[in-house]
Amino acid sequence: MKDSLVTVARSLIFVAFALILCALVFQFAGYNAPLMLWAVADGAFLRSGAIEQSLRWALPLFITAVGVGISFRAGFFNIGAQGQFYVGAICAAFAAEAFKGGPAFLVIPALIIAGTLGGALWALWPGLLRLRSGTDEVITTLMGNFMAGLLLVYVTSGPLKDPSGSGQQASSRPLDAAYRISDSLGISPTIIAIGAAVGILMWLLVNRTAFGVLASLAGRNGTMVEWQGARLWKLGLSSFIISGALAGLAGTIEFMGPNGRIASGFLPAHGFTAILIALVANLSVVGTAAAAVFFGGLASAALYLPIMAGLPAAAIDIINAAIALFITARSKLVDQVLRLGGRPS
């Protein structure tokens, strides 16, 4: 218990450190840093309706981040959440075209399944390459992100193009209102239920099944698990597929819920933020939920920064990047301070 408290405290310290560092940089760049921090807090949690907005961003991020955590646990550096998220949304959008006119109670599950499968598929090939040929998954999943981004540009300006669409961003035809799972505000009982179901199922999978235990062990010492008789490649491939499927599910939710359509280059930071969430949470499912609310708040605050503090929305990207820079740090100094604080001699 003490160890997990130390872990939580360490995450918090690095997040706070990154925030302070960013505030200092912004102050030197000529912005009002206290106002910025206030704007972030206000936009994320304090303003009326802010919590709903933060949850709207937090739920899809949570779903993707849980998946990222599962592949990281198994020792696979699947950083392709963004691509899997896009491909999931694209598959759901194609399914929506195919099933147009069907009864909603059949079409909605079909779309969700299509999107989930799409995401799983986009994680399957890097997984196979990694486990069959030893191709490094960091590069393949990274390249997969770029390819999926271009695929999204292609489908939104080609096969799925909305002819009435104007403006610079190409987007798909809007999803029929009957098949939407939330309005454009983005939070609805359906989405909350999906998020809760994913959270519970994945918590059970990680903590209460042989798969979860073996996968975590495989991440730490694959050879040992192999000697114990577990099939390493099965564990690995399943973790790739699960993480891809969840990212695809998150993409589907964004498509069927708040967005109602897919646009080229939408939510470009989703995958990276999800990786951060998983790491801040130290890959635990419960921690992921808490971290997702925090980063969801940051994402929601990004919309208010330009108005409140005159800061470009890129400021949130910088805060996220600074957190990424420091979050995996295992400084002995920090640990010593924390342990001394918790264990007076």
Next chain:
Amino acid sequence: MNEIIIAILRSGTPLIYVTLAGVIAQRAGVWNLGLEGLMIMGACATIVGIMLTNSIVAAILIAILICVLASVLLWFVIDRLKANPIIAGLGLTGLGLGGTALAVQSIFGSQASVTAPFGIPKLGPAFGAYGVLSIAVAAMPFVVFGMWVMLRRTRFGLRLAACGEHPFAARSVGANPSRMRLVALAIGGVLCAIGGAELAAGSLQFFAQGMTAGRGFMAFAAVIFGASHPVGATFAALFFAVVGALGIRAQLMFGDKIPHDLLQALPYLATVFGVWLSGKLRGGAKAASSFAELKDQ
């Protein structure tokens, strides 16, 4: 034919400089995924430097200074704070992409791109059709050769490789792996600055938000594809540039028959293929032990 070669050299040169930065980091045992961020910092600093100082030399020196400082920050985080190099590298990339966007907006107002009045000097008419290329392109083969000599034929290069391969052994003969990493990343910072400068000021003379568009990651893939050998990685980077140029060529020739967004994905596909192939040839290039940590920690 000249046109294609010029196009390849133009798109390939920035990639090659950044690839060399990745090679030297890789040899020191650091997976540098911050290349993308360093490259865009170099590109942005060069253009902003030209606007502020009106001198290309000063602009490139500013870019080098910024990229070296950012590289030292990366070294500090992964070597001193023991952070995961991959995540820290991605963080540095995010810092570069977000930071340059913020810098351009705060210096020039809400412009998405900045155009400079001049760029890196060109070779000039003495070189015929190739005179439109910048001197950084002409310098590139010498830099590659210099890197090869440094990494493969000097005491420093061999010690660097030893530090990356087996830090304990390196330490036992008196090398300091931590300091070697610092030197390698700092040299990489210089190379990234030049690569970014060539990208922004070589033939275009402007900076746009996110203009590196994944080139830094492609350079990283070239490092892996080229087995972190300076010449091999250079050819890998050149290969990506060729695929990119042929993609544009095919786009012009086939027009509407092939959607051009999908052709743009060719270099990425080539990268996956290259990494797969290099893994096949060397029996599974799994350089990063999953949660890649520096080997002596």
